[in-house]
Amino acid sequence: MQVNKKKRRTLYECAHARVGTGRIYCNQKYPLSQASLDGSLDVHRLEEGKQLAPKVCQQCDDFDCMGPPVPEEERGWLNMKEVKEHGSTDRQALREAVA
Numbered sequence: 032m033q034v035n036k037k038k039r040r041t042l043y044e045c046a047h048a049r050v051g052t053g054r055i056y057c058n059q060k061y062p063l064s065q066a067s068l069d070g071s072l073d074v075h076r077l078e079e080g081k082q083l084a085p086k087v088c089q090q091c092d093d094f095d096c097m098g099p100p101v102p103e104e105e106r107g108w109l110n111m112k113e114v115k116e117h118g119s120t121d122r123q124a125l126r127e128a129v130a
């Protein structure tokens with residue numbers, strides 16, 4: 032039986048997805064999560080290579096595609112040295128943070 036995988040937009044693809052101060056957020060101020068007051072996500076989700084496909088992104092008019100999603104096997108890292116390097120103080124595009 033073939034599983035039909037629906038393609039979902041991810042934060043790895045949008046130029047407005049940013050990483051900074053230990054959080055992932057949208058530069059256009061859309062809330063990526065209802066679970067936090069400011070709508071941001073914990074950067075651990077990026078470190079763990081999660082899918083990062085918030086509901087708000089799926090129909091977003093401001094989606095700014097940077098190219099195909101980062102391949103799943105290249106997402107995430109567990110090495111704490113890299114976490115520091117990719118880190119929490121630079122505000123950079125999420126896609127660049129995992130590159």
Ligand code: SF4
Pocket residue numbers: 042045046047048056057058059060061087088089091092093094095
């Ligand atoms: S798709 Fe929209 S909500 Fe998602 S990161 Fe991009 S601009 Fe923000």
